[in-house]
Amino acid sequence: MTKAGRFALSAFILIGVAASLAPLVETNLWWIRYLDFVRLQGAAALAITLALYASFGGWRSVAGRGVVALGIVALGLHAYRLYPYAGVVEAMAVATPACPAESRLKILVANIQWGNRRSEALFAIVARVKPDLFLVLETDEWWDAKLQDLGERFPDGIAHVPADANYFGMHLLSRYPLVEPRIGFYFGADTPTVLTGVALPDGREALFIGLHPRPPQFWDQPTTMRDAHLLAAALEARGSERPSILAGDLNATPWEGVTRRAMRIGGLLDPRVGRGVYPTFDAQSWLMSWPLDQVLFQDSFGLAAWDVLPAFGSDHLPVMAELCLKPDLAARQSAPALLAGDVDAAQAALRAAKTMER
Template identity: 55%
Template sequence: MAASNAKSLSMLRRGAGALVLLLLGAACVASLLPLTETDTWWVRYLDFIRVQLFIAIIILLVLWLLLVPPWRAGRTLGLGVLVFPALALGYHAYRLHPYAPGAAVQAVSMDACPEDARLRVLVANVKRDNELAEPFLALVKRSDPDVLVVLETDAWWDQKLSALRGRFGHVVQSIPQDNAYYGMHVFSRFELLGPEFLHLFGDVTPTLSSGLRLPGGGQVRLFALHPRPPQAWSQPTTSRDGHLMQIALDARESRVPSILAGDFNAAPWERSVRRAMRIGGLLDPRVGRGFIPTFEAGSTLKSWPLDQVLFQEGLGLMAFERLPDFGSDHYPVMAQLCLSQDAAASQSAPALEPDDLEEAAATLRAARRS
């Protein structure tokens, strides 16, 4: 009987080990697939879950070591099981380490700034199906931004947001005529200079391009964007990446410091976002300060940073924070910036790599074809 029980336990252990090994292999493959040059939605979606895959590989590797020690698995299998996860974990660490707490900051903090050179930018995806307007309006009142970018608005939200018009002297909006999720409202206390909604590549998704005059007379360029996410079966990342490349190029050509604000539907460690940052000379306030996830609000497992405020070196960072939940599936974020020549002297955007402009041109060609 004891021998039979031991045999059954051994078989159960081997079966569990085989299952864990299968899951570990799948997690490692999923980790490395985004290295391929593709716009396929499910491959690029894997970029979102890097933190989750990193943790899953560690847990599965520990389980496998407990169930099937390498010296029992055989030299070849044991080494393979150790090396392949090590490669996947190393790649995750390479992508994620700038966003881990303790890493060197990219946007240097400023303690002082003249009042007339300050700018508070709040980004909020309200979720069109969310009909809890009062918590959001109260949040705007408490946080008191100078510029408010509101995403996924429709005619219902347009009516509710009219209560904010008394707080802001300048308002522009693009409301979809169909059942789309890509309405946008931008409220500003400061003068908007030549605001224009762009529909890049014939897409229904609006992108605002506007100058912004601060009280002290200084100017910045504001780009508010909400490109489409990778979506099952129907929506590759071609258009999204094209939006990011085009706006990065526009920011590169701007004569005044630029701000990119919105729900990028892309994690900041993705290849396309990092390339856009290099092309546009953009700083990410998350670098060295933590992941600061904004989607999905209230979820621990499905959690990644999609809502972003990036800016060029002529702007300094006074604060960057995620604001409380107000009923949407996104948390809002707010950046407090300072238009300052001193800021440009104390911080450096990531340098352009040799193939960045060529790759951006290829991305734009693909987006136009799509």
């Protein structure tokens, strides 16, 4: 390879190193936070480029060896963030296939993509999966009317249908009675959160928190509101006496710092840890896809089943988690331990979001 070719490869590696390390900075800038989404793709691109650079003798010079060393450090960071989702570690959530029917709670989460009108494919999934709770995101008046067809299957529910067309409609449909359900709006934003008790057939009650915070967006949307939304939900779970579940399109990957902090604060387990990445967005791309749709739950629940389901016309794939309420499981599984400063950091995030209230 020519000197110019090696220089181009080294430049690409250094850009990759900078992009890999930038998310370590505590900031809400959209372009830095977005780099956490593509960590898996970035790691693959960096590994391929490093291999090419080394094979063409880039390591022979002192500067070249420095480039290789920096690339290895960046790959090590990617590996540290991603290895829990490679299926090579012990599962965080204990598998509990044997569970009394009256203690089970099957949850289906589907972001239908605003403007999508393909209800038949989604309803076929519902008929096959038979969820107890069905959280539907990005709904509008058309979907509000369509979801009435599921009223016999889901006798209870709560919904927010935006008066003006936007991406943050939300419906929660339930086979079981909901206890004091309400729609909350953190920080005056137009992104709803469902907070409700769910009465299980065995007489016990769980807290369900359904959310869909805004994602980081090009140029004008930092992650301030998203992060505060996630952390506020985690604080709700932390303060509840009921075993809690947090589910939705979180617009954050499981390996992001804010997601891990929310798990530590809320005492939440991630079914992906020890099982795989399970990407859900973009459903139309096998290359640029990452796990945004999540179901997190406290250690009183075991995991009877977990899956990402087939496409139904949305840009998101639906996710299904069947949980088993079995408090003695807490002795066999645990969420990431709370770190010093986690709650203070969450409170600071909430204060920052309040300054942006709409």
